[in-house]
Each structure stands twice: as structure tokens, then as C-alpha cells.
Amino acid sequence: MTSTYSWLKITQADVFKGFRDEDVKFKEEITSDVRGLLSLYEASYLGIPDENVLDEAKIFARSHLHKLLYKAESTTITSHQLSRALELPSHWRIRRSEARWHIEQYKDTEGMDPAVLELAMLDFNMVQLVYQTDLEDLNRWDAEELDELPEYMKICFMAVYNTANELAYYTIKQQGFNCLPYLKQAVRIRTINTLLIN
Structure with missing residues (x-):
């Protein structure tokens, strides 16, 4: 059990190497990718307690998503989608009850397929x-x-x-x-x- 946990901790650290700078902080340039930042925020909720990397990712992503929300700079994701994601992570929501909201969002999506x-x-x-x-x-x-x-x-x-x-x-x-x-x-x-x- 402990060897599996150690392996997961090492693997987790490796996964986030590309997103961190020499000071082991998340790179500011990843904030330009709104969808990626939102995905990082959602993924940060999948950790277990005391997973420092995911806790740091959550704090980093949340603060930058709040900035984007208030600046309304997002073109790929609406401010409504951002505020909804910040309110409650999507994987904590009941999928069937969210279907209507997703349908309404898809109607306004660029490249929407009518079929x-x-x-x-x-x-x-x-x-x-x-x-x-x-x-x-x-x-x-x-x-x-x-x-x-x-x-x-x-x-x-x-x-x-x-x-x-x-x-x-x-x-x-x-x-x-x-x-x-x-x-x-x-x-x-x-x-x-x-x-x-x-």
C-alpha cells in the first residue's frame, strides 16, 4: 500500500513538472489558455487531502479564473460558464439534471452541429x-x-x-x-x- 502511494506521489509530481517553473510555482503563461486553466481547476478537486500539488493548483487556477471572470476576457468560455464552474466543480454535479443547462450552452457554441x-x-x-x-x-x-x-x-x-x-x-x-x-x-x-x- 505504501509503495503504491509513493509511486502515485512521484507520478503526480512528474505530471505537473511541465506546468511549473524553476521556483516550483505554476507558470503564469498557462493562464492564457482559459480551457486549460479550467481543466486544471477541475482536476485539482480529484486529489486526496494533503496533496500539496493539487492544493496549489486549485488556489492558482481559482485566483486566475476569478480574474478572468471579472475582466470578462474569455472568448472561448463565457463568464456564465466560469462562474458556474467556480461555484461547484462539474464532476460534483448530477449529470442528468445538468443536461438542460448544457443544451442551452451548446446552442450558442460556435460550430454547433444542429443534428x-x-x-x-x-x-x-x-x-x-x-x-x-x-x-x-x-x-x-x-x-x-x-x-x-x-x-x-x-x-x-x-x-x-x-x-x-x-x-x-x-x-x-x-x-x-x-x-x-x-x-x-x-x-x-x-x-x-x-x-x-x-
């Missing part, structure tokens, strides 16, 4: 239709018919049901208002509006 865009939108809408159907089925569930459900669905139903009722309970307790019917309706409307692209 790829159409395929992405078709895939997104088909998946959302499945989700919408599942949501409609979920809305038809009744707590009194719980015994008729398979065991694995009982667990799912009870989690959703208990969460909604718990929120309603706290609202009644603190505000004196029963929000459960409104909560159910808001979730339905919000889910349908969010998931479908016209």
Missing part, C-alpha cells in the same frame, strides 16, 4: 417524459392503498410522503398554516416546468 443539438433535445425530452409519467403515477398514489404496492415501492412512497408531511407539520407549527396541498401542487408545477424544453 447533435436536435439529438440532445430529443434525448432530454424523452427522459423527461418518463420522469413526468413517473411523477403522475406518484401523484396518484394514496397512502390508504399502500398495502397493494410492492415492498420496494412502499419505501419510496413513504420517503416522499413523510418528507412532505414533515414540512407541512413544521409550517403549521410555526406559521399556523397548512401548506400541504400547496406544496404538492407547487412540486407538480415546478417539476413539469423545469423538466420540459419547448
Whole structure:
């Protein structure tokens, strides 16, 4: 185990040699490549605690990306993309829920292929239709018919049901208002509006 860890540390240091100067600091010239800098920033989150090279890479990349964001000098990456990446690394996000954002970004991309865009939108809408159907089925569930459900669905139903009722309970307790019917309706409307692209 320790030999593998040592090998990884040596390999990691070798990988970053090309990006560092004689003082073992990251070279300033790599800041001109916005995509490369963003990739370095994203990669810095893949390290384990106390990996100094990746910690330094994160600090270096973040500070330069913030400068680019405020100067709005980026031509290959929009300021919206930069701010989104600085908010939360892309590999920490839920891919399916990010699909709509990526489709919107791809629409404005130079050299966009209309066939790829159409395929992405078709895939997104088909998946959302499945989700919408599942949501409609979920809305038809009744707590009194719980015994008729398979065991694995009982667990799912009870989690959703208990969460909604718990929120309603706290609202009644603190505000004196029963929000459960409104909560159910808001979730339905919000889910349908969010998931479908016209």
C-alpha cells in the first residue's frame, strides 16, 4: 500500500513538472489558455487531502479564473460558464439534471452541429417524459392503498410522503398554516416546468 502511494506521489509530481517553473510555482503563461486553466481547476478537486500539488493548483487556477471572470476576457468560455464552474466543480454535479443547462450552452457554441443539438433535445425530452409519467403515477398514489404496492415501492412512497408531511407539520407549527396541498401542487408545477424544453 505504501509503495503504491509513493509511486502515485512521484507520478503526480512528474505530471505537473511541465506546468511549473524553476521556483516550483505554476507558470503564469498557462493562464492564457482559459480551457486549460479550467481543466486544471477541475482536476485539482480529484486529489486526496494533503496533496500539496493539487492544493496549489486549485488556489492558482481559482485566483486566475476569478480574474478572468471579472475582466470578462474569455472568448472561448463565457463568464456564465466560469462562474458556474467556480461555484461547484462539474464532476460534483448530477449529470442528468445538468443536461438542460448544457443544451442551452451548446446552442450558442460556435460550430454547433444542429443534428447533435436536435439529438440532445430529443434525448432530454424523452427522459423527461418518463420522469413526468413517473411523477403522475406518484401523484396518484394514496397512502390508504399502500398495502397493494410492492415492498420496494412502499419505501419510496413513504420517503416522499413523510418528507412532505414533515414540512407541512413544521409550517403549521410555526406559521399556523397548512401548506400541504400547496406544496404538492407547487412540486407538480415546478417539476413539469423545469423538466420540459419547448
